[in-house]
Amino acid sequence: xxxxxxxxxxxxxxxxxxxxxxxxxxxxxxxxxxxxxxxxxxxxxxxxxxxxxxxxxxxxxxxxxxxxxxxxxxxxxxxxxxxxxxxxxxxxxxxxxxxxxxxxxxxxxxxxxxxxxxxxxxxxxxxxxxxxxxxxxxxxxxxxxxxxxxxxxxxxxxxxxxxxxxxxxxxxxxxxxxxxxxxxxxxxxxxxxxxxxxxxxxxxxxxxxxxxxxxxxxxxxxxxxxx
Numbered sequence: 001x002x003x004x005x006x007x008x009x010x011x012x013x014x015x016x017x018x019x020x021x022x023x024x025x026x027x028x029x030x031x032x033x034x035x036x037x038x039x040x041x042x043x044x045x046x047x048x049x050x051x052x053x054x055x056x057x058x059x060x061x062x063x064x065x066x067x068x069x070x071x072x073x074x075x076x077x078x079x080x081x082x083x084x085x086x087x088x089x090x091x092x093x094x095x096x097x098x099x100x101x102x103x104x105x106x107x108x109x110x111x112x113x114x115x116x117x118x119x120x121x122x123x124x125x126x127x128x129x130x131x132x133x134x135x136x137x138x139x140x141x142x143x144x145x146x147x148x149x150x151x152x153x154x155x156x157x158x159x160x161x162x163x164x165x166x167x168x169x170x171x172x173x174x175x176x177x178x179x180x181x182x183x184x185x186x187x188x189x190x191x192x193x194x195x196x197x198x199x200x201x202x203x204x205x206x207x208x209x210x211x212x213x214x215x216x217x218x219x220x221x222x223x224x225x226x227x
């Protein structure tokens with residue numbers, strides 16, 4: 001199965017359109033938030049609608065630049081996995097939207113407990129108690145604390161330790177994050193593949209190949225790409 005991983009569109013519909021070939025060749029598209037341009041939240045809904053038009057199988061969350069009220073719109077578009085679970089071809093996908101509190105200049109900054117509460121659907125479903133669900137993929141605009149996906153500069157980390165702890169406990173197959181534009185990379189937390197594809201507004205994206213291996217899913221390959 002081929003997954004197209006994108007984040008941080010920030011209103012750049014031209015770059016979204018340039019991805020049409022990749023979108024058509026993918027089985028599903030996962031989006032880690034920031035439909036909207038910085039301080040131009042009115043650009044969010046048109047981007048969400050265009051993304052929905054191009055992507056028949058789309059799973060998305062909001063970013064810190066998106067108005068919280070946009071959540072209702074993406075739920076109506078049937079593309080949201082924020083604070084919910086979705087199933088797709090044997091996969092389970094869950095999401096958390098918004099960014100951690102920082103400058104207060106963006107409309108969707110949330111505290112750590114609030115961000116992590118979006119994943120309560122996993123706890124309430126019993127998934128977390130199993131400790132190992134190889135078909136679980138998490139989408140979070142806010143990155144976990146890690147080596148590089150959360151690093152805006154050498155030696156600086158802006159990721160969430162509670163999110164990292166949750167990943168280590170739940171052991172999902174993969175995690176898609178964004179928010180930190182400089183954190184474009186693929187790395188691992190335990191056996192979980194964590195991807196920050198970089199901002200699509202600057203032409204960055206990633207392609208992940210996953211496959212069924214007996215009763216489990218495996219990440220076969222992940223490649224960072226640019227337009």
